[in-house]
Amino acid sequence: MDKICIVEGCPNKNHSKGYCRKHYGQLWRRGKITVGVEPVVYHKISEAMMCTLQNELESLNACYSNTVGFEGRIRWRRRINEVQTLLEKARAESNVHKIEAHANSA
Ligand SMILES: [Zn+2]
Numbered sequence: 366m367d368k369i370c371i372v373e374g375c376p377n378k379n380h381s382k383g384y385c386r387k388h389y390g391q392l393w394r395r396g397k398i399t400v401g402v403e404p405v406v407y408h409k410i411s412e413a414m415m416c417t418l419q420n421e422l423e424s425l426n427a428c429y430s431n432t433v434g435f436e437g438r439i440r441w442r443r444r445i446n447e448v449q450t451l452l453e454k455a456r457a458e459s460n461v462h463k464i465e466a467h468a469n470s471a
Pocket of ligand 1 (some may be wrong): 384
């Protein structure tokens with residue numbers, strides 16, 4: 366019956382808002398999810414990071430649409446905007462065609 370974390374590849378149990386304790390904590394402390402052992406370094410743009418951001422954006426959008434209540438939605442909206450900004454920056458600094466090909470194959 367226990368739901369698991371909505372972060373892709375994370376087997377941990379759902380703690381809050383669809384995230385496990387670890388990822389929920391990451392989201393609120395740092396405003397982002399780090400997948401795997403390596404922390405995401407934002408000044409070093411990589412394809413893996415783009416994927417992480419895209420996954421995060423999808424997760425946030427899912428949380429946003431599942432959240433009832435104005436205040437909760439405002440908070441998710443703010444996170445979504447932050448991730449979108451980072452994603453746009455990453456896109457601008459990266460090879461757009463490569464990323465698009467990757468996104469389409471997903
Ligand atoms: Zn998790």
